[in-house]
Amino acid sequence: MTKVIDQRKKDHLRIALSPTITSQKTAGFEKWQFIHNALPEINFSDVSTETSFLGKTISAPFIISCMTGGETMGKNLNIELAKAAHHLNIPLGLGSIRPALEDASKIATYAIARETAPHIPIMANIGLAQLIQGQSIEKVSTLCTQIGADALAVHLNPLQEVFQTDGDTQFAGGERVLQQWIREFPLPIIVKEVGMGLSLNLLYRLESMGLKMADIAGAGGTNWVLVEEQRLPENDIKKEVASSFSNWGETSSYILENYKGSLSLVASGGINDAMSAAVALALGAKHVASARSILLSSDKSGAKAIIQKLETWQLTLKTSMFATGQSSLKSFIGNTALLRKN
Numbered sequence: 001m002t003k004v005i006d007q008r009k010k011d012h013l014r015i016a017l018s019p020t021i022t023s024q025k026t027a028g029f030e031k032w033q034f035i036h037n038a039l040p041e042i043n044f045s046d047v048s049t050e051t052s053f054l055g056k057t058i059s060a061p062f063i064i065s066c067m068t069g070g071e072t073m074g075k076n077l078n079i080e081l082a083k084a085a086h087h088l089n090i091p092l093g094l095g096s097i098r099p100a101l102e103d104a105s106k107i108a109t110y111a112i113a114r115e116t117a118p119h120i121p122i123m124a125n126i127g128l129a130q131l132i133q134g135q136s137i138e139k140v141s142t143l144c145t146q147i148g149a150d151a152l153a154v155h156l157n158p159l160q161e162v163f164q165t166d167g168d169t170q171f172a173g174g175e176r177v178l179q180q181w182i183r184e185f186p187l188p189i190i191v192k193e194v195g196m197g198l199s200l201n202l203l204y205r206l207e208s209m210g211l212k213m214a215d216i217a218g219a220g221g222t223n224w225v226l227v228e229e230q231r232l233p234e235n236d237i238k239k240e241v242a243s244s245f246s247n248w249g250e251t252s253s254y255i256l257e258n259y260k261g262s263l264s265l266v267a268s269g270g271i272n273d274a275m276s277a278a279v280a281l282a283l284g285a286k287h288v289a290s291a292r293s294i295l296l297s298s299d300k301s302g303a304k305a306i307i308q309k310l311e312t313w314q315l316t317l318k319t320s321m322f323a324t325g326q327s328s329l330k331s332f333i334g335n336t337a338l339l340r341k342n
Helices: 002-016 072-088 098-102 104-116 128-132 137-147 158-163 174-184 200-208 224-229 238-245 252-258 274-282 292-301 303-322
Strands: 032-034 051-053 056-058 062-064 092-096 122-127 151-155 189-192 213-215 264-267 287-290 339-341
Touching: 032 274, 062 072, 062 092, 062 303, 072 092, 072 104, 072 292, 072 303, 092 104, 098 104, 098 122, 098 137, 104 122, 104 137, 122 128, 122 137, 128 151, 128 174, 151 174, 158 224, 158 238, 174 189, 200 252, 224 238, 252 264, 252 274, 264 274, 274 287, 274 303, 287 292, 292 303
Parallel strands: 062 287, 092 122, 122 151, 151 189, 189 213, 213 264, 264 287
Antiparallel strands: 032 339, 051 056
16 A cells, blocks of 8 residues: 555656646636735835744745655655745645555655754644544654644545545545544644635634634645546546546635635645735735645755745735735735725
């Protein structure tokens, strides 16, 4: 089973670089524009993008999202991602820790991130399907300690599992299990989708379960049904079915615009450029996360390219704040009065 999972992770990294696996719908951020303030009454030097995440001060509300781990390729990528996150002082999400739970020799491919970046917030990641199957809170907690994680992201990916070879599609009882983990796990739990979005109804359900933070991972970015479609044998009927789900899901901008609850939201899914990130924050996201656009950068020249990309994002955000008269993220985040819908 470990070899199968390793190959799956390698396939995911390779396919994720393909332009054919993005959703046919956009995340919707292009429908919004900032209202220019030509008399901002602040100095550019006064604008600060500093904020906090999991109790740690970070330089900008950006997160390098969960991608990989568990094999050599993943270890090397985690080193580059951690170098960039350390330099930028922003959080890093690790890929699914399932391989390390099944094979202790894989732990080092995740722990390398903390060794490389000793002070940043780091999130481990596991699928709800594994928790439903009886994964031990104690075992996962121990592993999180071993790799130096500050929180555990639990990903909900039922649609992806349908199209994944030997996917785990037993989600009955998931709400009860998730609520138990939210209540009992010693680290903060962050619930996330993987590109189909957390609907408004589900966000309110999660809120009632005691959850504090969710990553909406909306439609408009990488479509994991299409990723899995490329891994299926040519004669598998699921290859034909997959195309029907190429534009499935809740878009990131719609979720942010319409959610009125108390969860702290991370916006991902279609955050492919700096202005989309800025709009997502003004729509109410506390932080924004990206995976594929970061992966595309790392494929060019590792940490150096990631740093350059995210420094560009930070300057774009700072400039957007200045040009709308906002010196702090406290007044910028969720301030929809700064936006006009096209």
